[in-house]
Each structure stands twice: as structure tokens, then as C-alpha cells.
Amino acid sequence: MSIAVRHLTKKFNGFTAVDDVSFNVETGELIAILGPSGSGKSTLLRIIAGLEIPNTGEIHLTGIETTLSSPQERNVGFVFQHYALFKHMTLYENIAFALKVRKVSRSEITERVNELLELVQLKGLEHRYPSQISGGQRQRVAVARALAARPRVLLLDEPFGALDAKVREELRKWILQLHEQTHVTTLFVTHDQHEALEIANKIFVMNKGRIEQEGTPREIFDRPLTPFVAEFVGESNFIEAEVSEPHLVRWGPINFSVNGYPLREKMRIYFRPNDVYVSSAPEQNHVKATIAKTRFKGPLIELTLHIGEGKHVIAHVPKGVSFTSGFTEGSEVYVGITEYHSFSKS
């Protein structure tokens, strides 16, 4: 196992940034640590890199306890959000830095740096300075620099946060490709769920210093285990209502079946807009609704559906379906919810 973290806690002046976090990462995995700002994810990453010392807990990298070792000793690769390239050195010198420190021979350095320049597709630019290249290029240099000494683990701290949306998208694909080529255990921190869902093998969702859920992107998205995960990942409708009959929550004309909650229990129920099935003809178990508003969202149409007395539901319908079914504002449709997750409010 590549990374094992046990009961890690880190406090800053009374504020707990990382709260009793434990997890394992297998060799070769590509893991995303996803969470809002302030959730402790960057601190966690920095602890693994050795840039912060935890108050309690242990870290083992490839089986060796490294909790108290200095960053120099750990041989991890770290990529900063704002690149932290050495601005007075050329790209070549930046990438070669870790090797020069380890007193590798000149010819070996040249070979390795060229290899990396090829890998990050920046061959020919090695004599430029960081100020002379674009943001996306700088980040690729930062990755190459981190990989130079063949670290056992690659850590990326919101690596694409400072870049334009389009560049971000392309670099996302590029990181995935890179990982497939190098097979280095990779951990990256992000607040962008699309990033996490798109490229990670596994996602750790963090909130307020704790890991709320661990799982594949599919699991995180389809089966959120806590209200926070349900709300944070993907878009959601949520409703609050009581268990009025055994195993049943009524919300207007819609019935949700819930198991294992007593009567009068206050529940929060989440369901995704794309799990709201809309049809123009009545179907079994569907309720009547009126389309209050339609909004164009690129590949899909967002429908705000009015389901009686102030109850609204958001549905996402593929553009083609919406067109063929003739969904316009004011028209009557039939709505069924195909998947939902219930949590007790207490």
C-alpha cells in the first residue's frame, strides 16, 4: 500500500483543520480529495508532503513511517497551486533541480530532463524562463519538476485552480494520460467536483476536517452517504418532511418510501435533477405538474416544475427529448422520481 494515514489531526490556533483522518491509498491509484474551501484538504496534502507537522497521527509511505521525517527525506513530488517555479532558473534548471540536489551525473540529468520535457510536451522550451510561458505550460513544468526524482507519490494542490476554464479542462485530460503512462500513485486536491468525478479512480469527500465519504466517482454520485455529500456533489433537489405513515414520507402528491425511521422523524430527501423523469403522457406512479420555467443549459434543458401549493422540483431533460416532447412553459406534464436518498435530519 502506497499511503497509509492514521488518525491525523492538525490544529491551528484552536481551529481544527484536519480532524482524525484515516485512509489508505493503493499503489498506482489516482485519488481526488474533494471538498469546499476550508475543509482541510490542502492541509491534509501538505501534511503528507511534510510541509506541516500533524498534532497527532501517523503517516506511512510505502510501508515506512514518515510522520516526523523532513520533506527532503520523503521523496514525494508536490505541485503547488501557484506553480512555485523558481523564477530565476530556466525551465531546464527547474526540472533538473531535484536531480542536482541528489548529485546525479550531468549526462543522467540531461537524459532525464529531456525525457520529462517529452512527457509534458514542452520540448524545445527548456531555455525559457517561467515568466515567458503561459499558465498552463507553467503547471506542466511544475509537474515535470516534481516527477524528476521519481517520487513514490505525486501530490497536487488544486493544480488547475489558477487557470482558465478551457485550459483546466485540457489539463485534466492530460493528467489522466500522464497517470496512465507513469503509474505513479497520485493524490490531488480540488474543490471542483467535475474534475474529481472525471479523472479520479477514487474520491475522498472532505468537509470541516473530516472525510465524509470514500468511494468511486460512481458511488459518490449515485449513493451519497451523508447530506453533505449529497448536496456538495452534483446538483440536487432537496425536500424536508416528516415520516407521516410507516415507511412513508409524503410531499404533496409525491410519496417517498423510507425504511427504518420511526414516525414523526424529520427527514431530508435528496434527488438529482436528472433522476426526475418527465413525460407528456400520464404514467404509473407519476404525478401531475406544470412547467413553470424552462432554462437553456447547453446540452440539456432545465425545467422548473410546479407540483402544487408552492412545491417546486428541478428536472434536467436532454435537449432532444425536451424538443420532441414539446416541453414549454405552462404545459402540463407527468413527473416521477426514479432515485432518491433519504437522511434523518437529526
Added chain:
Amino acid sequence: MALAKAIENIFPQRRKRRVLPGFGLSLGFTVFYLSLIVLTPVSMLFLKTFDLTWAQFYGSITSARVLASFRLSFGTAFAAASVNIIFGVLLAWTLVRYDFPGKRIVDAFVDLPFALPTAVAGITLTTLYAGNGWFGQYLEIFGIRVDYTPLGITVALIFIGLPFVVRTVQPVLEAMELDVEEAAASLGAHRWYIVSRIIFPTIRPAALTGFALAFARTLGEYGSVVFIAGNMPMKTEISTLLIITRLEQYDYPGATAIAVTMLVASFILLLIINVLQARINRKASSV
């Protein structure tokens, strides 16, 4: 093993290492050097003060001559700082907001009093304002005497204190966001209104800090003043000269008494400066 873990959980604060290297070394050397070069001499001063009884101390600093020198030193420092705050702000404004050929040279010039030895400033200003000097000869026509008067001292202190106001106000002006002024203009405010109600209040703390810095610096000024002043006791004798005089007479306690008084005054000024600086920083961040 379990016991070790249990202990670890009871005393979680045992890890205090720093990530960036060099803390121990830099702290050790810095404190050592600081103590050696600064703290030891300064503490000597306060120790020596206790050689005197309070009555002796009081008597030493309230003799007519000493009081006259205090009046002179504080008075001229205040006057010079007042002149500097006006022209210093004006100059800072010119350097930040306007463009003209030679601007860079003027900007570099502002630091001249900082880089020039005070004695050179002293003999230069005296020669300049002497009765037959380049400026002195014209001023004499108007009956204005500069050398050997408090006016001369003030002129020298204006020279010395100018960079303090300019260099404190300049960065604040440079950091001012243009959009606040644009917002005011779009709301109908005309230029003078913007300058007086928006810009001046913003630079006021910096200007006052510059004033305090110039005042503190010129309070203890010696080299640039001692030539132009004439050094007549009770008339144009500055406190620092009095300290030297007492030292030469081996009246260490007397010299110390004056020095301590001036230091306390400077310390109070430093305090005011720091409070003002904190105000600037708070204002800058609360936008």
C-alpha cells in the same frame, strides 16, 4: 505499543518542528547580535540614569539652558515636519499621479538627504545660506537672516526630514485603486470633492506617520544642524549639542539625563507611529 499510543493521545503537543530549515540558527544569531550591539549599550543608558536621584535628574533637565535647548529642538523639529508634511504630500502626489520628463531623476533625488552624510549637508546648507551664499545674499536683501538662527535650523531639518514623508505617502498613493474614484465620479462628484473627501482621508494616516517619522528623526539631528545653528546657548543651541558638551565635561549623568528625556519622547513617538501604521493596514485591508 498501545501504551505509547495512549500517551501520544494524552500529550498531543510534543511535535514542534518547523518545516523550513534554519529557524534555530537564524533565531540564535539574530538574538545574539541584537543583544550584543543594541541591547547592551541601550540598557547601559538606563542603568546610568539610576546613578542620579530623581531630584538630581529633574534639576539636570530643568536648568534654563537645557529647557531652552528642548524648546529649540522640539520647536524646530515640529516646524520642519509641518513644512515637510505639506510639500511631502504634494511631492508624493506629483510623483505618483503625474508624468513629466525627468520624473525618475526627481524621484531618485528625494532620497538624497538619506544617502548624504549629515555633516556634508551641514556645511553645504551653511555655505548656501550664509550672508554671501547663493541664497543668503538674496535673502539678506529682504532682511531675512537664516544662518545662526532657528530658521536656519529649521531649513536644515526640512532637508533631512523630507524623504520620510514622501516615502511613507508614496506607496499608499500607488496602492489606491482607481475604481473608487471612478465610482465617485460616476455618482456625480467633481474632482475637488473626490480629492478632499476620498483621497485625502485615505492618505491621512500615512501623512501623519510621515510627519511623526520626520519629527522623530530630526529631533536628534546633529551633523546637519550644528554648522548652521551658531550654537549660542539659550538661543540656537540644540539639545544634542548640549549632550556632547556635557560629555566633554565628563558630566556623564547630566548628559544621560538629557538623552533619556529625548529617548522617552522618541519612544512615545514610535508608539504613535506604530498605532498609525496599524490604522493604515487595517484601512487597506477592510476594502
Added chain:
Amino acid sequence: MIGLQYAAGKLPEHDLMVTRSSRLSEPRWVRWIVIGISLLFVVVFLAVPLALVFVKAFEKGTEAYFMAVTTPDALAAIKLTLLTAAIAVPLNVVFGISAAWLIAKFNFPGKNVLTTLIDLPFTVSPVISGMLFVLLFGLQGVFGRWLDEHNVKIIFAVPGIVLSTIFVTFPFVARELIPIMQLSGTEEEEAAVVLGASGWKTFFKVTLPNIKWGLMYGIIVCNARAMGEFGAVSVVSGHIRGATNTIPLQAEILYNEYHITAAFSVASLLTFLAVVTLIIKKVAEIKIRRQASTTNSQSFTGTL
């Protein structure tokens, strides 16, 4: 109102006299007056005195000038000044780097106290600074008797001059480096450390190149002040001609003895140094600004 004028093409688009949008500036005549007053002030109080030094120095011709600066007393003064600076400046540079590293890269209790203490010599009058050393090492001072017994001379001798100069120029390098190092943050150093570099390696390869202009300016200013210090040295030196006179003290003596031209000739040496200092400062400033702006230019995304 102004906007309409601008739209109507009535206001010039680029005005030589304004660095920011001319829509938002004072009327032209106001600008002229303000610039005029400022320039007048600078000329009267700064430029003319500077010119005077050189005019007076060469008043009796170039030959007289060179004779004035090569008398035995003048040469001794020059030597002493250079010696003092050669000792004081490197020591204060090492301290300055150490203090700046400490204050800019770490957080610890008492940091504010430390910063205030470092500023202390800056706010104390030079005369009082010199007096402190007299109190310590003078005949009636704390160590006076001991020094006399062992025939060690500090006051009225070179060591005293060196010590008081170190004291007075103590904060200069630190004050210059601290804001620069604080501005550049800790990320590059952290990156170097994670990549395996030791403390010294990180400092020399990563930190030093980033502060080189600020360091250069700090050294130059510290040097100018060390060579030009008058008040403190005056108290401590005893004015012993040919032995304990620095260049400023020598200029004072010549002036008081009415050798005006010779005084200015000697003074011109340090004045020239002051001008060089100003030039280097300007250059350093430009370089530092350029550096800061390229670090912040993340808006340049261009191609991937």
C-alpha cells in the same frame, strides 16, 4: 458630464502629464501648478545644495582639488572611513539576512518585539548612540577602569568608531530585506525543500537570487551611512587628527578652520558616493518592480 465630453472626443486620449486616465484627473492648470511647486521645492532644497558641493569643491581648480584630498590627514581619514565600512557593512549584512530570514519565513511569539528592537538604532539620535558607547567604554564608563588597566583603547580610538558605526547602521540591511522576503512568500522555498534541497542549498539557490536587488540596495545604503556617519562618530572619536578622523570629521575640521574649498573637496568624495547610491537604488527599484509584475502575471494564459 466628463464622460460625455470624452465620448464627444473633446478630451485627449493620452495626456503626457498624467499617468492615469485623464478623465479622472485635475484640470491642466492645477497640474501645472502642483508640478511647478513640487519641482521648485526639490530644486531649492535638494538640487541646489548638491550642486553647491561640487562647485565649491572645484572652485580653486582641479589641481587644488586633488591636493586637498591627498594630504596625509585626508588620506588617513579616507583609510579610516574605508576600514570602518569594511567591518561594519559585512557584519550588518550577515545580520540583516539572518533577521530577514527569521522574520519573513517563520512565525513565533515575540516577533513584533524583535522587529521593534531591530528598528531601535534607526530612531535614536546619532549623538545618543555615540554617547552610549562612551558610557560603556569611556573613562568613567562601566568598563572604563578595566580597559584603562589593560591599556585597551576603545573610546577616542578606532574600535570605538567601528562599534558605534555598526550600531548606527545596524538596521539598514534588515529593514530593506524583510519586506522583500515577506513579499516573495515561502512557496518557492517549500518547493525546494520538498524536492530534496537542504537549508543552505535552498537559501543560496532559491532565496538569494530572488532578493539580490534588495540586498544590493541594502548594502549600498548601509555603506553610504557607515561612511557618512557623523554624530555618533563625532562623540566617540576625540577628533584626533590623522588618527581618529573619518572623512566627515575631517571635512568638519577643515570647515571650522576656514579651509572652505578643501572641506568641500573632501566632502565631495562622499557626496559622489551618495549620488551613486541614488542611481543604484533607482536601478534596483526598477528591477524589483519588473520582477514583481512577472510573478503576478497569471493572466497570460495564451496557448496551452
